[in-house]
Amino acid sequence: MELLLHPFPSLLHPKPHHFPPQFPSKLRHGRLQEPVMASPQAPPLTLPLSLQETRSAAHRHDRSSSIQEAGARPPGPPARVEPRFVAETKLITVHSCAGRLGDARKVFDGMRHRDLLAWSAMIGAYAIRGMYGEVVALAVSMVEEGVLPDRFLITRILQACAYADDLELGRMLHSVAVKRGFMGRVRDVPVGNSVLVMYAKCGDLVCARKVFEKMACRDLGTWNSMIFGYCQSADWEEARRLLDAMRQEGTEPGVVTWNTLISSYARSGDLDVAMELLGQMEESGVAPDVVTWTSLVSGLVHMDRSDEALRCFIRMRLAGVEPNGMSIASAISACACLKLLNQGRELHSHAIKVGSVNNVLSGNSLVDMYAKCGEIVSAQRIFSEIPEKDIFSWNSMIAGYAQAGYCGKAYELFCKMENYDVRRNVITWNTMISGYIRNGDDERAFELFQMMESYGVKRDTATWNILIAGSVHNGYYDRAFRIFRQMQSLLMRPDYITILSIIPAFANLIASWKVREIHACVFHHNLELDGKIANALINAYSKSGDLASACAVFDMHPSRNIISWNCIILAHLLHGSPNEALILFSQMKQEGVLPDHTTLVAVIKAYGLMGKISEGSQTFLNMANDYNITPELDHYVAMVDLLGRSGRLKEAYELIDAMPLIPNSTVWEAFLSAAVRHGNVRLAHLAARELSAIDPGDHRVQRLASSLQDLTGKSVDVPKETAPNKGRKSDEVEGCSVEIRNNVYVFSNGDIVGLEDTVAELKSMMIKMGHSMLDIGVGSLDVEEEKEEIVGVHCEKLAIAFGISNSSHFKKIRIIKTARMCNHCHSFAKLVSKKYERHILIKDPKCLHKFEDGKCSCEDYW
Secondary structure (H helix, E strand, O other), X not given: OOOOOOOOHHHXXXXXXXXXXXXXXXXXXXOOHHHHHHOOOOOOOOOOOOHHHHHHHHHHHHHHHHHHHOOOOOOOOOOOOOOHHHHHHHHHHHHHHOOOHHHHHHHHHOOOOOOHHHHHHHHHHHHHOOOHHHHHHHHHHHHHOOOOOOHHHHHHHHHHHHHHOXXXXXXXXXXXXXXXXOOOOHHHHHHHHHHHHHXXXXXXXXXXXXXXXXXXXXXXXXXXXXHHHHHHOOOHHHHHHHHHHHHHOOOOOOHHHHHHHHHHHHHHOOXXXXXXXXXXXXXXXXXXXXXXXXXXXXXXHHOOOHHHHHHHHHHHHHOOOOOOHHHHHHHHHHHHHHOOHHHHHHHHHHHHHHOOOOOHHHHXXXXXXXXXXXXXXXHHHHHHHOOOOOXXXXXXHHHHXXXXXXXXXXXXXXXXHHHHOOOOOHHHHHHHHHHHHHOOOHHHHHHHHHHHHXXXXXXXXXXXXXXXXXXXXXXXXXXXXXXXXXXXHOOOOOOHHHHHHHHHHHOOHHHHHHHHHHHHHHHHOOOOOOHHHHHHHHHHHHHOOOHHHHHHHHHHOOOOOHHHHHHHHHHHXXXXXXXXXXXXXXXXXXXXXXXXXXXXXXXXXXXXXXXXXXXXXXXXHHHHHHHOOOOOHHHHHHHHHHHHHOOOXXXXXXXXXXXXXXXXXXXXXXXXXXXXXXXXXXXXXXXXHHHHHHOXXXXXXXXXXXXXXXXXXXXXXXXXXXXXXXXXXXXXXXXXXXXXXXXXEEEEOOOOOOOHHHHHHHHHHHHHHOXXXXXXXXXOOOOOOOOHHHHOOOHHHHHHHHHHHHOOOOOOEEEEEOOOOXXXXXXXXXXXXXXXOOOEEEEOOOXXXXXXXXXXXXXXXX
């Protein structure tokens, strides 16, 4: 029989095999007190009598002798008078079996004489009910009274020491077991196992291993105990070595052995090893039970692998294993994460069928599932039917209302829960803060944030993460950074979610110094090994114009995956280095990493930038055969761009016309850029018409229509409601931002109020370069930005002039622009970079322009 040491005690209440919770009317494992109390055929024990009882017995013997001597008829055999403490011991057992533990304790405390049987009865009553603290206390009192446990009672006390984490008493009992000879023979294996379990559960693996090595005989329970100890201390390799060793010694692992390993790996998040062990378990002929499957399902859900969790649950059902409440609740949670309402309802029906629907665990999962699937009424009904709601019940329902946008209802429950003696915890507060900030009520969210510690609830990292992520989501990037700094000043350690929440907000040219500051924080808190953070840093450095730092992070990345490769390949494309991008693509394949959808889009774009039409076309045509990837819209956009750059406009149009997917605005914009670049007014006219049909309100199409009309004298067929509007709304005014000495300055087209010095500097620069501000470039098609003769000086020129006069010569000028650069401004930036020997970086919606020595990384195609 195996030693039941299961990692989910709340489900199965594991009890070692030598302490089964049986009634004393049955003989189990040689308990001494049970034969005495339960078997009338057992021979009477020779027990010491008190002085008074001895005298009474002597008096009765004298009377009997006198009667016989007088010739009287002798009476029948006298009734045997049982010693009082034996009767009291039986009474303790009777009260205990009837559930009257208090009465049993009163009898025990009132005994004048307590021998080993009495102590065994009382300790056994507590041990059966899992009251290990009481067992330990009684054991100490017993030893103090000079009564030492036998081999059977010592196992119970050792078990209590293990669960009560009382290593000191456990060591003493180990010494008693050795001195009394309970550790050296084959029949003493249960005692040795109990000592081993005690040390393992108390975390003293050194002593546990010494006991293990000295045991003359080991059974399956011995191995299970040792494996459990190493799993508990997260020494997975040693646990696996013990598994191999026990097989070599001829002891085959049982279901408890496998469950100990599988559940430990699942809880640690190493699900791949857990699934591998499941395969070995099945190959060895041991059928996985409900505990095995539940460990895997719950572990997969916890690691956000909900689809795999459901497949595992289905395998369990197909194997004929009936799920328990835990496995059903985990499967429902998986449905909640995947928003699979129909499957969740099926599990709900099954929970009703097996009677676990009123279980608080299943109820909480159902509330969460219905809430996440938008069935807030059903969630409320389940919530109201949970008989004993715990903190998770309330939190799930509050989260459901908050996610559905009913922050008022959520706050009502938030205020009401403490009336039901359920204390709000940090998750409750975080849920409410998240709900408010997600629904745009930042003021209320910050109010709760300020209040929570006054209610005795300490903010955790998740609380700060919610404010940071919410501020970024709502567009308040600077506020997010201030919160991040405040979090650091209060010595609150950021985690990977903090970093992943804030990095995207500063992945731009004018925030490069903030990216470096965040990276320093990552180093300080040893978060650089996290793969997601490394990928985010590569992306952020690339978009902030620092390709060298992006490459450095990539080179130091300890576990590069396809996302890492995609990030660095796209970084080189963004910075106008297609050849390096293709070299990285070859290295990726050499390392055995298969490309995905994003990789192939980048490869086709790289071939387009290099003018390699044949190679790019072959990649597009063979992607299904070579990589089992079906072309999608992004791939067609890349192909249109590839053909358009080389002037093959007819082929590009034929590709669009023949594509099996409906072209979107991105496809037609790529075609429009090609037509504009090559001056094909007819095809530009066609692209404008298609774009106007997709988005009639796009003001870029309006400006394109105006430009086409000026060039051809013909009107473009644009819907009536999108006719060119000279009086655009203020939120459509183009602008740009420039970063100077870690400060950001904003400029808008034509806005020269207060910028007299900058305008004067700009005019001086243009005179030196022989460049006229009114040289618009006759015949050019600028589809993003209105001409300077209409809106005034374009903002990037003002930003460049301001940067030249207010920054050091070696500093790069970094500008972000909200609209596509016009040809005139592009030429101006190239001339400035050569004349003033400055590096200028301008990011517009189309491209990252890197101007250096009179050239641009876009090669004048954007």
